[in-house]
Amino acid sequence: MRLLKNIVKEILYAGIIFLGATLLVYLLVSFTMHSELQINKTKVSYLSWLVSIITGNSLGYSGNWEIRDLLKDSFRLTMSLSLGAILSSTIISAVLGFLWAYYNNSKIVRFIANTFSISSALPVFLIAIFIRPFWVANFQILDWNTDVSLFRQAGYYLIPVFILSFGDGTMGEMIKFIKDSVQNISTENYVKVAIARNVSPFYHIGRSAVLPITSIIFSKFPFILGGAMLIEFIYFGRGVSVLAFEAINESPRNVDMFLAICMYFVIIVTISNLARKVLLSIMDPRVRE
C-alpha cells in the first residue's frame, strides 16, 4: 500500500514537472520566436497544442512531410542509439566493475578497466569523427532496399552505439562507480556472514549493487541522449538534432517542429526520471520510507 502510494505520488510529481517544463518551453519559444509562432499565444492554445503534442495529431508540416512522420523516424533513431548505448555501457561496466572489485590485484583486469576508463575520457565527438571514415567505407547503408549483409547491418548501428557508450567518460565513470559500490558492499557484515557460512556472496552483492547501478544509469540517460544527437548528426545525417537544426534554419523558422522536439524531450526525460524513482522505490524499502 505504501509502495502504491509512493508511486502515485511520484507520478503526480512528474506530472507537475512535465506541465511546468512544457509551459516554460512554450513561453520561451513564444518570447524568442514570437514573429514566427503560428499558434495563438493564449492559455487555450497552449492546452490545445499540448494535446496535439501528446496525441501526435495536428503537428503540422515541414515542407511536404508531416512533422509527425519525421519525428517518428527521428526519435526512433535517437532513442535506439541512446538505449543501445545505455545497455552496452551497463553490461560492459557491470562486468568490468565486478571483475575489478573482485580481482583487484589482477594486473590484466586492472589494465583492461583502466584502459576503458582512460579511453572513455575522450570526447564522444572526437571519437565519432575519427571513426566515421572507417564506418562510411565499411558499414554505411544508404538504401535498405538493396542487399545488405547482416554483418554490415550490425556494424551500421553497433559502431555508433559503442562510440556513444564509450565517449564522454560515461563508461569509465560507470566502471569506477560499480567497482566502488561492489567493494563497499563487500565490507558489509551481511556479506561477511554469508562468506563465513560458505554461501556465495555474489547474490547479496549483486542485489545490493543493483540500486546504485540503476541510479547511475538513469542519471546518465539525459547525457547519453545529448551524445546521441551528436552521433546521429555525424553518422546518419538524420535524427532529432538534424530536424531541430533544419527547423531553426528554415525561413520562416519552423516553430511547430521546434516546439514538438523540445516537448518530446521533456516527456522522455520526465518519464526516465519517473521510472528511476519508481524502480528505486520498488527495489529499496528505504526509499519508500
Place this chain on the structure above:
Amino acid sequence: MKFIFLLSLFIISSCRIYSQPGGGGFSYCEEKAPRTFDPITSVDDQANDRIATLLYNGMFELNMDRQVEKKLAESYRFSDDNKKVTIKLKEGIKWSDGGELTAKDVLATFNSIRNSSNQYLLRVTDIFKEPVIEGAYQITFPIIKALPEDLILKKLIFKILPQYKLNQPLSPQSEIARKPVGTGYYKFERREPTLLELKRSDSNVGSTKIDRIKVYIMPDYGTQKESLINKDVDLLIEVPPTEIKYLEASGFDICPYNSYEFSFIAINFNNKLLQLKNVRQALTIGYNRRNVLEKVYQRQGEVISGPFPRGSAYFLEEIKPFEYNPKSAKKLLSEAGFTKTNSEGFLVNTNGDELKFTLSVPKNRKWDDYQSKAVKQFVTDMKEIGVKIIIGDMEFENYLENIKYKHDYDLAYGTLVFDDVGNVYPLFHSSNSKPGQENFITYNNPEVDQLLKQQNESMDESQKINLGRRLHKLLKEECPYVFLWSLENNAVVNPRIRNVHYKMTPFTFFGHINEWYIKE
C-alpha cells in the same frame, strides 16, 4: 538441434548480399531534401529545381546555349500582329501515372501559377492573359506585353502539371507536392527521409539511357565526399574549391559549370557618403578581388564588371572590371573630400566625419568559411585605403528584413542569380525602390532609368543588345554595387557516368540527362 539449424537457415536467407547502389543507374547527394515536388510553389530550392528537371517538362526548354527548343510543343505560330502565340502540343505524351497530356493541363498550370505567390513564375502573367484552348492539343496565349519572339517563348518554359492534380490550391502538402506526376524522363518511385528514388518513365517524350536515379540526403559534405570515394554515391552536385585537386587526383571527373550567380557588395544610396561616385569607385578599386578569387576560391570563377554573365548578349568583353589599385582608390577618396586621417589611421573629411561603414553579412551555411575569408579581406583592403568597415553578421531572415524591407544598412554582402534574359530592370530602375522591391539599394539614375525603359520596351533584338551593353558600361562606371565575382561550381562525377555536359546550370543540372549513360 533441428531448430537451431532451421534458425540458422532463416538468418542466412534473410541476410542480403550487399551490392553497389545504382547498378543500372546512378546516385547523387543533396544537402537537403526538396521541400516540395511541385515546381510552382517551390522557391529558391535548387534541390527541387534539379528533381523537377527530371520529373517534369515544359512546352519549351533552354538548350545548353540557353536557346529555346521545343519540348512538349510540337509547333508554335505567332499571329500576324504578334498579339497571340498558338502552341500545338505533341500528341501521345503520357503522364507518369498513365494519363495523357492535353491543352487542359497547360491551362490548369497557367492558372495555378497565377494563383501562386512564386514571384519568378508570376512574371509569366505579366506577358500573357489567360490562354484559350483550341482543341485537345492546341492552346493560344494572348500576349499583353510586346517582346521579341524568342523572349516570349523563353517565358513558356514553365513546367506543366496534370490538371486533374490541380483541383485544389497548391501547397507543399498537396498531393502533387508529395507524389509528383509529370511527363519527364523519370517518374517518382519512393521516398524516405534520407532517400528519393526515381525510375525511368514511359512518357513518350524521348528516350534516356539511365534506368534509375537515387538521391541521398546528406547534410554533411564530409559524409558526401567519403561516400563518393567509397563509390556508394556517383555524383556530388557541388564541392568546395579546395577539394577539386584532391578529388581529381582520386580519379573522379570534375565538371565545372556556371553557378549563374554573382556576388556583390550592395551600396545603400540612402547613405550620403555612398551617394558620392568617387567613394563607390574607391570601394571597388580598393578591394583586391582577384586576390580573393585566387586565394580563397582557387580561381574557380571570374571577377565581374556588371550584372551580366559571360555568354549573355549584354556582356561585353571589352568592359573589363576595375583593377585593384589602392593608390587610385586613395586619390578618389581625397577627391571626395577625405584628405586627413584620424589617430586610428582612417580617413576623415573636413567636417571630421570618419569614413566608416557597416557591412551586413548573412550567415551562409554553405561554404560559410569562404565567405568570411572574402569579407575579412575586404575589411583589410579597406583599412589600407583608410576606410573603416564594421562587420554585422546576421541570420538570413534578419538580413533580408534589414536590407530589402527596411533599407537599414550601409553595405551588404550578397549573392544574386543572373536573370535568365539579362533583365536588370528590377534591380536598378528607380520605380522599383520601395521597401520589399528589388532595387533595395534605392538607386536613382535618370540615365540608367531611361536605358532600362528603352530596353524593356524595345522589340528589336539588336537594339536591346546595344542598350544592354551601354547599360553594362554605365553600371560599371557608376558602381551601384561593388561587383565582385561570378563563381564556377564544380560537380564531381564517378567516371562510370559518361557524357555529362559542362554547359549546365544549377537549375537545369539534369537538363540533358537523356545523353548521359553508364559505362559498362
